[in-house]
Amino acid sequence: MPVELPIRLEVLFSAEAIAAKVDELAGQIRQDYGDETVILLGVLKGSFHFLSDLGRRLADTTIVDFVQTSSYGSGKSSTGIVQIRKDLDINIEDQNVLIVEDIVDTGTTLAHLRELLAVRKPRTLKVVALLSKPEARKHKTQVEYVGFEIPNEFVVGYGLDYGERFRNLPYIAILHEG
Ligand code: 5GP
Numbered sequence: 406m407p408v409e410l411p412i413r414l415e416v417l418f419s420a421e422a423i424a425a426k427v428d429e430l431a432g433q434i435r436q437d438y439g440d441e442t443v444i445l446l447g448v449l450k451g452s453f454h455f456l457s458d459l460g461r462r463l464a465d466t467t468i469v470d471f472v473q474t475s476s477y478g479s480g481k482s483s484t485g486i487v488q489i490r491k492d493l494d495i496n497i498e499d500q501n502v503l504i505v506e507d508i509v510d511t512g513t514t515l516a517h518l519r520e521l522l523a524v525r526k527p528r529t530l531k532v533v534a535l536l537s538k539p540e541a542r543k544h545k546t547q548v549e550y551v552g553f554e555i556p557n558e559f560v561v562g563y564g565l566d567y568g569e570r571f572r573n574l575p576y577i578a579i580l581h582e583g
Contacts, residue, residue, distance in 0.1 A: 414561070417560060444503065446470050446503065449491065450566070487521075496525075497526075501529045503533055504522075507564050534548050538555055541557045561577070561578055
């Protein structure tokens with residue numbers, strides 16, 4: 406039987422700090438897009454709290470859609486090939502698309518997603534990520550709006566899970582095992 410190691414959570418960003426950061430990001434996005442319609446494209450599942458909070462600060466100039474990706478590999482190692490498991494419902498040709506990501510780690514998901522979407526000829530294609538781990542980056546990929554840069558640690562909460570646990574924590578914490 407596998408031994409379960411004790412888990413300890415170390416709070417990195419409180420709910421208040423996250424709310425202030427989402428305010429700041431929404432302000433930048435409003436300024437950059439003005440009155441233009443923007444498709445907020447959430448990457449499931451981790452981005453759902455972030456997209457919900459960000460979307461309410463951008464209100465009526467946005468359309469919401471979701472995409473879900475999966476990278477195939479054995480165990481924890483990915484082949485680096487990202488496939489779309491759940492595609493968008495709407496046509497993005499000639500639209501402003503803003504990919505909403507919870508976290509950019511190696512950059513693999515985002516690099517592939519950008520390529521897959523670019524062929525559909527959006528007018529603009531940008532990314533907002535609440536968290537970024539610059540030290541973990543393997544694929545160079547542009548992230549136009551970054552909330553917090555964090556060290557190369559595994560984090561949970563505010564949409565981010567560990568085996569489907571901890572997604573609904575209102576804060577973001579580093580997960581320590583053992
Ligand atoms: P990437 O393709 O950039 O390596 O990884 C992106 C995805 O890996 C994220 O959307 C997220 O689902 C997952 N991920 C990367 N780092 C973390 C982390 O620290 N915590 C959690 N819960 N998921 C992460």
